[in-house]
Amino acid sequence: GAVVSQHPSWVICKSGTSVKIECRSLDFQATTMFWYRQFPKQSLMLMATSNEGSKATYEQGVEKDKFLINHASLTLSTLTVTSAHPEDSSFYICSARAPGPRTSLRRDTQYFGPGTRLTVL
């Protein structure tokens, strides 16, 4: 399957600092990437959809000024958690949608990065 990487794999920071997480599709171009957050023993929660060359679409309840998303190239999307607080501590996972014709059902297959565990002290 397709390979998606994330960096860093874990980060510990002080409250009030900003943290940038990178998501890269290594062997395909991804016009669309997704950012999820997962708290312990809970399912994935979609935060935003990142489209290359345009503004991200945020889900209801997700602060766009706090979670800045940039998708400047077809292989890289970044999520910046600004002024992080302990309640932002979570497992952040990106995914990239497989390429293919718009009409292809397989096009909706998402491949996940390994995740970034953020701990805010």
Place this chain on the structure above:
Amino acid sequence: QKEVEQNSGPLSVPEGAIASLNCTYSDRGSQSFFWYRQYSGKSPELIMFIYSNGDKEDGRFTAQLNKASQYVSLLIRDSQPSDSATYLCAVRYVETSGSRLTFGEGTQLTVNP
């Protein structure tokens, strides 16, 4: 609100048995369905996708789709302890802003040696 529902489990089966994981969805217009496996502390990995009614087999895994009943399942034959994980069902929904996957809460599976 588009919904995907799974039994949260935990589901416990003995090694070598068949594990059956179920998922229902609310939108009849859904076209693509996915099963992901997530080990504790790791990100999800794709097991299978299915979009036609019936069965789709891949090794020990069989996905079953019944669009009339809005039901999709995953069977794991000859279950192994390494299959112990949380299994996430995901459904593709099409909206005006595009399409995306909606995930169920996941079913935790434990395979006992």
